[in-house]
Amino acid sequence: MSGALSHIRVLDLSRVLAGPWCGQILGDLGAEVIKVEKPGAGDDTRHWGPPYIKDAEGNDSREAAYFQSANRNKQSLTLDFTQSEGQRLVRELVAQCDVLLENFKVGGLAAYGLDYASLKAINPKLIYCSITGFGQTGPYAKRAGYDFMIQGLGGLMSLTGRPEGEEGAGPMKVGVALTDILTGLYATVGVLAALNQREQSGIGQHIDVALLDVQVACLANQAMNYLTTGVSPKRLGNAHPNIVPYQDFPSADGNFILAVGNDGQFRKFCEVAGIAGLADDPRYATNKARVANRAELIPQLRQATVFKTTAQWIALLEAAGVPCGPINDLQQVFADPQVQSRGLSFDLPNALGGRTPQVASPLRLSDTPVAYHSAPPLLGQHTDALLQRVLGMSEGQIAALREAGVI
Secondary structure, three states, X not given: OOOOOOOXXXXXXXXXXXXXXXXXXXXXXXXXXXXXXXXXXXXXXXXXXXXXXXXXXXXXXXXXXXXXXXXXXXXXXXXXXXXXXXHXXXXXXXXXXXXXXXXXXXXXXXXXOOOHHHHHHHOOOOXXXXXXXXXXXXXXXXXXXXXXXXXXXXXXXXXXXXXXXXXXXXXXXXXXXHXXXXXXXXHHHHHHHHHXXXXXXXXXXXXXXXXXXXXXXXXXXXXXXXXXXXXXXXXXXXXXXXXXXXXXXXXXXXXXXXXXXXXXXXXXXXHHHOOOHHHHOOOOOOXXXXXXXXXXXXXXXXXXXXXXXXXXXXHHHHHHOOOEEEOXXXXXXXXXXXXXXXXOEEEEEOOOOOEEEEEOOOOOOOOOOOOOOOOOOOOOOOHHHHHHHHHOOOHHHHHHHHHOOOO
């Protein structure tokens, strides 16, 4: 093992996406990540298919692609901590770990003596990260939280989708579980901050991360637009609330994105498009004016963009220094020369004898680069090895645990 976190051991009790995403990032950075799963079932997402990864013969396995997105660089240990013997094993593991990740309902682990207060007594240096829908406090603390409902409750869906009055208007969720992903990222930041603080204090701490908190925090400029004016922003489709023109436009063979960020870029675009006069029109000469007169400007721009193909627009506008781009499907994304040059798609050999496709980490560290040492594990793949290596258990002891249904 190598990497910036190669000295760190993580006990990952989390399931589905936000917690596992955090665990995978820590694993990519070199941490040893032990994923604890329920015997016989495992993480829910193992079964969220199709599609499934292939075995050595090219046949579908029972391992869902969803699970593969968030669980590389981990070891799977099956352990039933609803049993007293399983709880004892978790405590023994905690004594040997730096970080614990969990996303059970508030108070859910306290029933097993696996809450922060109980485990801190065993390992004062433990960093215990709890990920929930609504946090450890507040009137909603006991509720379960899921990405889709948090996108709605947290305001994101009120900003996403076609504007009122257009065909197909209505709130829309983002096409990936963005709130879960962002929560995993914030959890990672919290863990890294706590590890850094531990270097100074010598003690760990509890991290409380909530999907709702993250979603509200990530409303960013739209939240500030509301807090500044008291007016709730409305859905604008692909348009931007504060910049014009900054949206999709039709071309002769499809659509492309125009992302004008300042008045100089707007003038250059108008020159390339043969509508230079618009840049001198006081209704459109400044971004403030363009935002105020969006409804009159955009139809004029759309009339101009339909006479060239997407490729032609991109070539012309890039040469003029005007930000623009295509709207790719995923086949086009992974065929893009920049994506290929950056190595954003690769595969790893898996325990089924096949290979598991993966999307690379976006982190590029010069001295401690991200490493990919193992594909997402099979359920319980490392149980025996971990119990022997970390807890020093004998084959006989492990066999007894398996006979009792603890592992």
